[in-house]
Amino acid sequence: MFEMKSIQELELIAAQVRRDVLRMVHAVQSGHPGAPLGCAEFFSAMYFKILRHNPHSFNMKGSHEDVFFLSNGHLSAGWYSVLARSGYFDISELQTFRKINSRLQGHPATAEHLPGVRVASGSLGQGLSVATGCALGKKLNHDKHLVYCLLGDGELQEGQVWEAAMFAAFNKVDNLIAIIDYNGKQIDGPLNEVLSLGDLYKKWESFGWAVHEVNGNDLRELLDLLELATEQSGKGKPQVILMKTVMGKGVDFMENHHKWHGVAPDDGQLENALAQLEETLGDY
DSSP states (O other): OOOOOOHHHHHHHHHHHHHHHHHHHHHHTOSOOHHHHHTHHHHHHIIIIIOOOOGGGOOTTOTTSOEEEESSGGGHHHHHHHHHHTTSSOGGGGGGTTOTTOSSOSSOOTTTTOTTOOSOOOSTTOHHHHHHHHHHHHHHTTOOOOEEEEEETGGGGSHHHHHHHHHHHHTTOTTEEEEEEEOSEETTEEHHHHHOOOOHHHHHHHTTOEEEEEETTOHHHHHHHHHHHHHTTTSSSOEEEEEEOOTTTTOTTTTTOGGGGSOOOOHHHHHHHHHTSOOOSOOO
16 A cells, blocks of 8 residues: 555646646547546545555455446546556556557556456446446455446446446445546537436436535545545445536636547647646656
8 A cells, every 4th residue: 555645745646647648648649638637636536545455466356455447438548647656557658558559548458457457448338337246246255345436427328327326226235436527528519418417416316326416626625525425335325426527627728628528639739738737746
């Protein structure tokens, strides 16, 4: 295990994650910058404060440690950044993002045996099912650790998510915490114009989950809520966090624009974006 970080240290990590994301996507002119920028605080909080994990003894089963699944696999650049910077693999490997024969594919995969990745993701809608199975396995093995799963809000348009939600609640999978990246944008436009999800709070509540809401770009508020959810595990219900974020957070011309879901910045845009983000931990 490593030393947990303070709020100030987490803010520095989040800033560096944003720089990593932009540089990785720009280098290959391919990838998804918008949502990883919005989730930089979340990734930093999870891997440097919340998760009880050991980057230096990774195993696929995740026995006797907390487990995280990234269901919305197109956020891979942000995830790879915190995996590297928390010690799962060398930071220099971020230079290989989305390149031929790289372990850092555009959507995380297990064939490359990248430490930290336990399931292939990117075919949206599947992660919550996997996380539920993992959480049930922990209960059967009397493993008191928790399972966390990040999903996109547009991903909730997939029916399999709601099958998993029903199953988890019915079976009282109360060591499971789902987090929804609720930025209101998807690749084709605003969420409510593509396929509205209605009242998500009431919807998850009606499925039998304990529901929380939080500003995902406010580190202190986010940490308080994640710690609360962790404390409230084991009380008979799975939990879901509706995490409001800003797509493209930290870069003024990207914020709240759905076009940045899957478009790489050009040279001038990268220079502009990096000028708005402090290099805090050293670029790879």
